[in-house]
Amino acid sequence: MGEPRVVTASAVTYNELGRRGRGGGSKVPALSDGTHPFDVEDFASALLRFDTGSSLLLQASWASYSKNNEDIEVELLGSSGGARLHVDNYSTDGTLTLYSDVEGRPTVARPTVHVPAGHHRTVIEGFLAAIRAGVEGSAPAYTGHYGEYALHRSRVVDAIYASAAAGHEVEIEGEA
Numbered sequence: 100m101g102e103p104r105v106v107t108a109s110a111v112t113y114n115e116l117g118r119r120g121r122g123g124g125s126k127v128p129a130l131s132d133g134t135h136p137f138d139v140e141d142f143a144s145a146l147l148r149f150d151t152g153s154s155l156l157l158q159a160s161w162a163s164y165s166k167n168n169e170d171i172e173v174e175l176l177g178s179s180g181g182a183r184l185h186v187d188n189y190s191t192d193g194t195l196t197l198y199s200d201v202e203g204r205p206t207v208a209r210p211t212v213h214v215p216a217g218h219h220r221t222v223i224e225g226f227l228a229a230i231r232a233g234v235e236g237s238a239p240a241y242t243g244h245y246g247e248y249a250l251h252r253s254r255v256v257d258a259i260y261a262s263a264a265a266g267h268e269v270e271i272e273g274e275a
Contacts, residue, residue: 100149100151100153101151102248103149103150103151103153104149104150104151104251104271105147105148105149105255105258106148106149106150106270106271106272107147107148107258107268107269107270107271108145108146108147108148108255108259108262108268108269108271109145109146109148109257109262109268109269110143110144110146110258110259110260110262110263110265111143111144111145111259111263112140112142112143113140113141113142113143114137114138114139114140114141115141115142116141116162116163116164117137117139117140117141117161117162118137118138118141119140121141121162121163121164123225126133132176137162141160141161141162141163142158142159142160142162143157143158143159143160143259143263144156144157144158145157145158145259145262146268147255147259163251166252167186169188169189170184170185170186170187170188171184171185171186172184172185175214175267177198179199180197180198180199180200180253181197181199182195182196182197182198183195183196183198191212192211193209194212195209195210195212196208196209197209197210251271253273254272255271258270258271258272
């Protein structure tokens with residue numbers, strides 16, 4: 100998408116199941132004082148609008164009346180194609196599906212995706228190495244500075260929470 104700026108956020112958050120001791124499909128025992136250990140939202144949904152006219156819908160939940168294993172899903176819908184990543188219980192096979200047109204005909208592709216061992220650790224180590232080396236970023240919408248990029252992302256998260264609290268869409272404040 101070329102790193103467009105987020106200009107508005109419209110969000111909702113809920114803390115219904117976690118505070119009652121539900122989480123991840125299993126019953127969580129109460130603490131000795133009768134409370135439950137979860138005091139954060141267990142479901143959040145945010146619609147972000149970009150300065151380019153595009154949008155992004157984010158949804159996350161960790162507590163639900165559902166199966167015990169974890170699913171991760173990302174779906175990208177564009178004007179000339181789409182992609183769906185569905186990871187069921189951390190599986191690595193058959194997780195990616197690509198949708199497009201080839202010679203005017205709808206096409207579905209399911210490429211094999213290689214996930215290297217310790218891939219989370221590899222990303223974290225690369226990020227820390229860039230910080231230690233003082234490497235500047237190259238995101239054009241943020242004039243090449245990771246600090247500006249991070250500041251805008253922090254403002255987006257703040258706007259998501261502000262929208263959920265206010266019950267309506269909010270504009271993203273400040274320039275990154």
